[in-house]
Amino acid sequence: MDEKTLLACRDVSLGYEHKPLLEHLDFEVRAGDYVAVLGENGSGKSTLLKSLLGLTPPLAGTIDRSAQKAGRLGYLPQQTPAQRDFPATVEEVVLSGFLNRRGLRLFYDPHEKSQALMHMGKLGILELRGKCYRELSGGQQQRVLLARALCAAGELLILDEPVTGLDPAASQDLYKTLRYLHDREGIAILMVTHDVDAALREAKTILHIGQKRWFYGTVEEYLRDESGKRFGGANK
């Protein structure tokens, strides 16, 4: 196995018990990749995500989650309504990203604290660290969760619909931040999204999943492919 492989699906089938949504899925995410996962509602994007995170086992095939096993995976889930009025400071939220790196200790160590500060600085939320999470704007909240994901991640970030609920300016900011993390920090990104334009613009590789059919390749290949013509063509 190539040691730069962070996540790999080998002949994976996904779906519910007797109804596979997707079969023989084969792809891998390597260091330096930027993958966008596209697909219609109900095509199995969220099932795929759950399997990639190891929360539900696939119906068949194997998923190699080396990044997660090494504690190098960060995850940015969709926000829940309960979170929006949560009484916690930005710093508390960001530090909770270190949870996978530690056993049962009562406190975070100084190294973790300084790393958290660094991640907050990188994402431009350092001055917000004493603020309450519920008082932030949607874009700022998303940055806080991204900083938390960075505490957990070294190599791979998995994002679930990261711009949902953000206004256009905040979405652009978030994409810019992701590009920075990818280009400068060398973090591989896998992003599930509805935003086809941004996916074609930002990502290098597209994973399109549709009814019984899937596509994995570069953006150029995707635009020539049947599913890409149908899905992305309208935006051209």
Place this chain on the structure above:
Amino acid sequence: MSLLVSMFAYPFIVRAFVVGALVSLCAALLGVPLVLKRYSMIGDGLSHVSFGALAVALACGFAPLWFSIPVVMLSAFFLLRIAESSRVSADAAIAVLSASALATGVIITSLTTGMTTDVDSYMFGSILAMSRADVALSVTLAVAVLALFAAFYHPLFAVTFDESFSRATGVNVSMYKTLLSLLTALTVVLGMRMMGAMLISSLVIFPALSAMRVFKRFRSVVVFAGALAVGCFCLGLAASYLLSTPVGATVVMCDLAAFLLCAAAGRK
């Protein structure tokens, strides 16, 4: 001062004070994650189940605590499962369960002993209900809850704030949630006979809500909720002694007053 001395001259008040203060503390600590995870009504549902279980125990001559604790723990476990599944909405499921348990309790008591003072004290609480065994059990419970909070503070925060992130980073989310609901069940059973089945859930909900109005840091919310709950209980107990009002209802009024104060303070 002489009031306090005369109050604590009664051994039953001393027992009620110890149990009540510890149960208030535990309920408030557990209440913070429960309220934030939108499980506020679980405490209420459990108290009704507890009432039903006590009525059954009374009718069949079982030891009330030892019968109702497992029953309520089991329902706590199921309530949590129901709350997690998306098929039934959690609030409806809790309402169905609590009404059914209450109805069972009422029918069984009316068929056997009738509505005695015992039953009345289960509904609205009684200061006389605390035995030595209750004191021992509530001290044990309080130690367990405090130890849980100290040892698992960070994972509990993470699970409360974001279950999917915690799961993805390898935290055993179901274990923490089960632990939380079992401890809540124990707290409810212990506190119910003093506070009353109708009123016990206020101990879970009020302090957490009040603390959230004022504080912005999770740690401060937890600490303040615990302190406020104990404070309100002491005030309520003293007031109920002075005014000869039922202790459960008086404590709830203190909690309400504290909540209104906190809400006003939080607005500034």
